[in-house]
Amino acid sequence: MSEHRVVLTLNEAKKSFGQVVALESGSIELKAGEVHALVGENGAGKSTLVKILAGVHAADSGQFFVAGSPVSFRSVADSKASGISVIYQEPTLFPDLTVAENLFIGRQPRGRAGLISNGEMRSRALELFTQLGVPIDPDRLAEGLSIADQQIIEIAKAISLEAQILVMDEPTAALSGAEVDRLFAVTRSLQAKGVAILFISHRFDEVFAISDRITVMRDGSYIGTWSTSKTDAAAIVREMVGRDITTLFPKEDAEVGELVLSVDRLTRQGVFVDVSIHVKQGEIVALAGLVGSGRTEVARAVFGIDPYDSGVVKLHGEKLQANNPMRSIRGGIGFVPEDRRKQGLVMDLTLGRNVALTLRKALAKFGVISGSKERSVAHGWGDQLQVKAGSLEVMVSTLSGGNQQKVVLAKWLATHPTLLIVDEPTRGIDVGTKAEVHRRISELAQTGVAILMISSELPEVLGMADRIYVMNEGRVTAEIERSDATPEKVMHAATSRDRVGA
Numbered sequence: 001m002s003e004h005r006v007v008l009t010l011n012e013a014k015k016s017f018g019q020v021v022a023l024e025s026g027s028i029e030l031k032a033g034e035v036h037a038l039v040g041e042n043g044a045g046k047s048t049l050v051k052i053l054a055g056v057h058a059a060d061s062g063q064f065f066v067a068g069s070p071v072s073f074r075s076v077a078d079s080k081a082s083g084i085s086v087i088y089q090e091p092t093l094f095p096d097l098t099v100a101e102n103l104f105i106g107r108q109p110r111g112r113a114g115l116i117s118n119g120e121m122r123s124r125a126l127e128l129f130t131q132l133g134v135p136i137d138p139d140r141l142a143e144g145l146s147i148a149d150q151q152i153i154e155i156a157k158a159i160s161l162e163a164q165i166l167v168m169d170e171p172t173a174a175l176s177g178a179e180v181d182r183l184f185a186v187t188r189s190l191q192a193k194g195v196a197i198l199f200i201s202h203r204f205d206e207v208f209a210i211s212d213r214i215t216v217m218r219d220g221s222y223i224g225t226w227s228t229s230k231t232d233a234a235a236i237v238r239e240m241v242g243r244d245i246t247t248l249f250p251k252e253d254a255e256v257g258e259l260v261l262s263v264d265r266l267t268r269q270g271v272f273v274d275v276s277i278h279v280k281q282g283e284i285v286a287l288a289g290l291v292g293s294g295r296t297e298v299a300r301a302v303f304g305i306d307p308y309d310s311g312v313v314k315l316h317g318e319k320l321q322a323n324n325p326m327r328s329i330r331g332g333i334g335f336v337p338e339d340r341r342k343q344g345l346v347m348d349l350t351l352g353r354n355v356a357l358t359l360r361k362a363l364a365k366f367g368v369i370s371g372s373k374e375r376s377v378a379h380g381w382g383d384q385l386q387v388k389a390g391s392l393e394v395m396v397s398t399l400s401g402g403n404q405q406k407v408v409l410a411k412w413l414a415t416h417p418t419l420l421i422v423d424e425p426t427r428g429i430d431v432g433t434k435a436e437v438h439r440r441i442s443e444l445a446q447t448g449v450a451i452l453m454i455s456s457e458l459p460e461v462l463g464m465a466d467r468i469y470v471m472n473e474g475r476v477t478a479e480i481e482r483s484d485a486t487p488e489k490v491m492h493a494a495t496s497r498d499r500v501g502a
Contacts, residue, residue, distance in 0.1 A: 004031060004032075005031060005032045006029055006030070006031055006032075006068075007030055007031065007032050007066065007067055007164065007165060007196045008028070008029070008030040008053070008065065008066050008067075008084075008165055008196060009028075009029050009030075009063070009064070009065040010026060010027055010028045010029075010049065010052065010053065010059075010062065010063070010064050010065075011027050011062055011063040011064075012025050012026070012027055012061070012062045012063065012222075013025070013026040013027070013049065013052055013059040013061070013062030013063075013064065014026070014059060014060050014061045014062055015048050015052065015057055015059055015060055016060055017398075019390075020390055021220060022045060022048040022220065023045040023048040023049060023052075023059075023220050024045070024219070024220035024221045025220070025221040025222055026045055026048070026049040026052070026059075026062070026217070026220070026221075026222060027215075027222035028049065028053075028198070028215055028222075029225070030165060030196040030197075030198055031196060032164075032194045032195070032196050033191055033192070033193075033194045033195070033196070034191065034196060034197070034212040034213065035187060035191055035197045035199050035210050035211045035212055036196070036197065036198050036199065036211060036212065036213050036214075036215065037198075037199045037200070037201065037207045037210075037211035037213070037214045037215070037228070038198055038199070038200045038214075038215050038217065039200070039201070039202070039207060039214060039215070039216055039217070039236060039240060039430075040216060040217035040218055040223075040240055040430065041218065041240055041241060041402070041430040041431070041432045041433065043219075043388055043400045043402070043403065044217040044218050044219065044220065044240070044430070045217050045219075045220040045221070046169075046200055046217055047169070047400065048220075049217070050086060050088075050167055050169055050198075050200070052064070052073075053079065053084055053086065053165075053167060053198075054073075054076055054079050054084065054086040054167070055073035055074070055075050055076040055077070055078045055079030055080075055084075056076060058072065058073065058074065066082045066083070066084070066165070067082075067083075080161070080163075082165075083163050083164040083165055084163060084164075084165045084166075084167065085158040085161045085163030085165070085166050085167070086158070086167040086169065087151075087154050087155055087157075087158050087166070087167065087168050087169060087171050088154070088169050091147065091150030091151055091153070091154050092154075093142040093145070093150055093153060093154075094142060095141065095142050095143035095144075096141065096142075096143060097141070097142060098138065098139055098140060098141055098142070099125060099136055099137065099138045099139070099140055099141075099142060099145075099153055100118075100121045100122050100124075100125040100138035100139065101121070102142050102153060102157070103121075103124075103125050103128070103138075103153060103156060103157050103160060104121050104124070104125075104160070108121055109121055109124065121138075122138045122139065124160065125138035125156070126138055128156040128159060128160055129152075129156060131156075131159070131186065132152060132155065132156060132159075132182055132183075132186060133182045133185075134149075134152050134179070134182065136149055136152065136153065146291070146292070147338065147339055148175050148179060148291050148292070151171060151173070151175060152175075152179070154171075155168075155171060155183065155186075159186065159190070163195070164194070164195055164196065165195070165196045165197075165198070166190065166195055166196070166197045166198070167197075167198045167200070168187075168197065168198065168199050168200060169200045170200055170201060170202070170428045171183060171199075171201075172201065172203065172206060173201075173427050173428040175291065177290065178290075179291070180206065184206075184209070184210055187199075187210060188210075199211055202428065202429060202430050202431060202434070203457075204233040204236070204237075204431075207228075207236075208228055208233065211228045212227070212228055213225055213226065213227055213228060214226050214228055214231065214236060216236060216239040216240055217240075218239070218240060218241070218242060223239050223240075224239065237431055240430070240431065240432070241431070241432045247435065248431065248434060248435050248438065248459075248463065249435075249438055249459070249460070249463025249464055250435065250438055250439045250442055251284070251438070251442050251463060251464050252442050252443075252445075252446055254282035254283075254284075254442075254445040254446040254448075255281075255282050255446075255448075256280050256281065256282045256283055256466070257280060257281030257282055257448060258280060258281055258316075259278060259279075259280050259316075259317070260279055260280060260281055260315065260316060260418055260419050260450035261277075261278060261279040261302070261313075261314070261315060261419050261450060261452065262278045262312075262313070262314040262317075263275060263276060263277045263278065263298075263302060263311070263312075263313050263314075264276050264311055264312045264313075264314075265310065265311045265312070266298065266301060266302070266308055266310075266311035266312075266313065267308060267309050267310045267311050268297065268301060268306070268307070268308040268309050269309050271294060271297045271474055272294040272297055272298050272301075272471075272474035272475070273474050273475055274311075274475065274476075275294075275298050275311070275471075275474075275475070275476055276476065277298075277452075277469050277476065279419065279450040279451070279452050280450060281418075281448045281449075281450055282445050282446065282448055282449075282450070283445065283450055283451065283466045283467065284441065284442070284445050284451040284453060284464055284465050284466050285450075285451065285452050285453065285465060285466065285467050285468075285469065286453050286454070286455060286461045286464065286465035286467070286468045286469070287299065287452060287453070287454045287455075287469050287471065288454075288455060288456075288458075288461045288465075288468050288469070288470045288471070288490055288494065289470055289471035289472055289494045290456070290472070290494050290495070291456060293471040293472050293473065293474070293494065294471050294473070294474040294475075295423075295454045295471050296338055296423055296454060297474075298471070299335070299421050299423055299452065299454055301313075301322075302320075302328075302333075302421065302452075303325055303328050303333055303335045303421060304320070304321070304322065304323055304324045304325040304326075304327065304328045305323075305325055305335075306323070307322060307323045308322060308323075315328075315331050315332065315333065315418075315419065316331075316332075316418070318331075329358065329415065332415075332416075332417050332418035332419060333417055333418075333419045333420075333421065334358075334412030334413070334415055334417035334419070334420045334421065335412065335420075335421045335423075336408050336409060336412055336420070336421065336422040336423060336425060337408075337423050338423040338424045338427065338454070340401075340404050340405055340408050341404070344404075344408040344411075345396050345404060345407060345408060346396070347395070347396060347397040348395070348397070349395070349396060350392060350393050350394060350395060350396065351378065351382065351387065351389050351391075351392050351393070351394055351395075351396050351399065351407055352374060352375055352378035352379075352382075352392030352393065353374070353378075354396050354407050354411060355377060355378035355381055355382065355392075355407060355410045355411050355414060356374040356377050356378055356411075356414070357411055358411050358412065358414060358415050359374075359377060359414055359415065375392055377414055378392050378410070379392060381410035381411075381413060381414050382406075382407075382410060384410070384413075385406040385407075385409055385410050385413075385436075385440065386406070386436065387399075387403050387406045387407060387410065388400075388403050389403060401428050401429050402429035402430055402433035403433075405425070405426070405429055405433070405437065406433075406436075406437075409422075409425075409437070409440065413444075417449060418448075418449060418450060419449070419450045419451075419452065420444060420449055420450070420451050420452070421452045421453075421454075422441065422451065422452070422453050422454070423454040424454060424455060424456060425437055425441065425453060425455070426438070426455075426457070426460060427456075434460075438460075438463070438464055441453070441464065442464070453465065458487055458490060458491070461485075461490065462485055462486075462487065462490070465482060465485070466481075466482050467479065467480065467481055467482065468480045468481075468482075468485055468490060470490055470493035470494050471494075472493065472494055472495060472496060475499075476499070477493045477494070477496050477498065477499050478490075478492075478493035478496075478499065480493070
C-alpha cells in the first residue's frame with residue numbers, strides 16, 4: 001500500500017563545521033502518507049539534519065535516497081526539484097513585499113505578454129488562505145505581520161509547491177489553539193493524499209496527536225524510532241535527554257515583597273483597553289491569553305517600545321516615561337522579546353558581544369569598550385545559564401534555538417533588573433532547556449526580582465505563575481491566584497469578552 005512506501009531515507013549522515021561535529025550519525029526514514037515526528041533537545045542535531053534534507057548543507061558522509069534513488073543535493077533548488085519543501089521555525093519573509101509576492105517569489109504567474117499577473121497571484125493566494133481558513137489580505141505588506149501570520153504564509157507557500165515530502169520545523173510555535181487545529185486539518189488532508197510529513201516540535205501533546213512514528217535524536221546521533229501508539233511522553237523524554245525530567249516546572253516559593261510594577265488603565269486605541277496589572281518583588285505574574293489578545297502589545301508599551309494613549313505605568317512608585325525604553329532599562333527593567341532572532345539578538349555578532357550589548361556604556365572608557373571586561377561579563381553569564389558553545393567568539397546565528405534564548409536571558413540578567421519581562425520564554429526550545437529556563441526564572445524570583453511572563457502555553461502558565469492575568473481582545477478578563485487556577489478557568493477567561501473574575 002502507498003502508505004508503507006518509503007520515499008526518503010537518510011542513513012548515518014555526518015556533518016562537521018571545522019572542529020565542531022554538528023551531526024554525528026543522523027538517520028531518518030519517511031513513508032508516503034505518514035506524519036513522522038522528529039524530537040530531541042536543542043543541539044541534538046535536528047536542525048542540521050533538516051538543512052541536509054533542504055539542500056542547505058551537504059553531508060560529509062552517509063547515505064541519502066529520495067524515491068529509491070541516491071541523491072546529493074548541492075543547493076536548495078536541488079532539494080525542491082526532488083519534491084521536498086521545508087517550513088522553518090523562523091519566518092523568512094521579505095518585509096517590503098506583499099503577502100502574495102512573498103508566496104510566489106521567484107515563480108510568479110505570468111500572462112500572455114510574459115508580464116507578472118498580479119491578479120492571478122492574488123487569486124491563488126486567496127485560495128490558499130481559504131484552504132487554511134485564515135483571513136490574510138494578499139495585498140498587505142509583510143512588514144508588521146505577527147509571527148503567527150508569517151508562519152501561516154510560510155505554510156501556504158509550502159502547500160502551493162505541492163511537495164511530496166513536507167518538513168515542518170516547529171510550525172505551531174507561534175500559533176493559537178484554533179490555528180493549530182486548522183494546520184492539523186490541512187496536515188491530515190495532505191497525509192491522505194500520500195504526502196510524507198516530517199513534523200518537528202517540542203510540544204508533546206501535538207507530537208502524539210498528529211504523528212504516526214517518532215524518531216529521537218540526542219547529542220547529534222540517531223537514538224531510535226517508535227510507533228506513536230506504542231510509547232508515551234515519559235519514555236520519549238527519557239530517550240531525548242538520557243535521564244528523567246522529574247520537574248518541568250521547578251517553581252519554588254519566594255517571599256513576596258514591595259510593589260515593583262503598577263500599570264493603571266493603560267489604553268492604546270484599537271490594540272488594548274483599560275489594562276491594569278501589578279507585580280511585586282518575588283512574584284511571577286503571567287499574562288495569558290490566545291495569540292492576538294494584546295499581551296505582547298501591553299508588554300511592549302510598559303517597556304517603552306510602543307506608545308500608548310492613556311494610563312499610567314509606575315516602577316517602584318515612580319511614574320515611568322512613556323515610549324522611552326532606555327529610561328526603562330536605567331530604571332531596572334529587562335525585556336526578553338518573543339522573537340529572539342529579530343528583536344532579541346544581533347545575529348551577525350558573536351555570542352560574547354550579544355551578551356554585553358546592554359552594558360556597552362558601563363564597559364566603555366573614553367568611548368572605547370574594554371574587550372576583557374566584555375569577555376568577563378559574557379563568560380560569567382554564559383556559564384550561569386549553561387550556554388552550549390565552543391567559545392564566546394562563535395556567531396550567535398550558529399547556536400541552537402535554546403542556546404540563543406539563553407543568550408537573550410544572559411544579556412538582560414547582566415543588567416541586574418528588578419523587573420524582568422519575558423515574552424514566550426520557552427517558545428521553540430526543547431523540554432530539557434525549558435526546565436532550565438523555568439528553574440532560572442524561579443531562582444530570579446527567589447532573589448526578589450519581579451517577573452512578568454507572557455506565555456501561550458497553558459501548562460507553563462499554571463506551572464510557574466503566582467498570579468495570572470488573562471486577556472482577550474485587548475482587555476483583562478480575569479485575575480486568578482495560583483491556588484484557584486485551573487485550565488478551565490484560564491481558557492474561559494481567554495475566550496470571554498467580559499471580566500469573569502477569579
